[in-house]
Amino acid sequence: MRFCPLCGGPIERRIPAGDTRTRDCCGRCGHVHYVNPRPVVGTIPVWRDQVLLCRRAIEPRYGKWTLPAGFMEIGESTAQGAQRETLEEAGARVRLGPLFTMLDVPHVEQVHIFFLAELLDLNFAPGAESLEARLFREPEIPWEELAFRTVATTLQLYFADLRAGRFGIHTREILPATSGER
Ligand SMILES: [Zn+2]
Incomplete structure (x- = not known):
């Protein structure tokens, strides 16, 4: 994923606060795009x-x-x-x-x-x-x-x-x- 599905902002791969895994995070609105089985x-x-x-x-x-x-x-x-x-x-x-x-x-x-x-x-x-x-x-x-x-x-x-x-x-x-x- 390159762009946020909510706001179109750029996606960053990082560990959100309080999390333990690297996720796709929006650099603009902060939305975390979780992917689960x-x-x-x-x-x-x-x-x-x-x-x-x-x-x-x-x-x-x-x-x-x-x-x-x-x-x-x-x-x-x-x-x-x-x-x-x-x-x-x-x-x-x-x-x-x-x-x-x-x-x-x-x-x-x-x-x-x-x-x-x-x-x-x-x-x-x-x-x-x-x-x-x-x-x-x-x-x-x-x-x-x-x-x-x-x-x-x-x-x-x-x-x-x-x-x-x-x-x-x-x-x-x-x-x-x-x-x-x-
Ligand atoms: Zn966003």
Whole structure:
């Protein structure tokens, strides 16, 4: 950021009084522009032994498969955001279950939150941000073609819990990718 969004004054990088981190501060009006992590919310939509995935029609990871998920909007809860994204990306109506994963991704300034969900019917259809939406059994999951490691981690944990016969709440920290990983 070069100019203040409030007054157009020049931005200075400095530690505001009483703070401990360097921030973008306006040299004219003194406004401090805080930047904080953004929550991404989504679901694991399940129909019997199958999970619904969407193939992305947008960058990043165009053409790769993902669970329906996206950035929270102002004024909604995490649960509402997860249901909204599921409807928008997969055209799918779900009965939302409990929280399943909360994955910190500090290097991209995000937290990814996934809820268990049951499809209410099979009338799903890809939304504007998806090329395709379809159900996968575990052996069919395109592990090498998944868009994000948070999705791969969530699916691995889902199938592990499914085999174990009990679903927990899982937290992980996703570290920066080494070469070849996402
Ligand atoms: Zn200003």
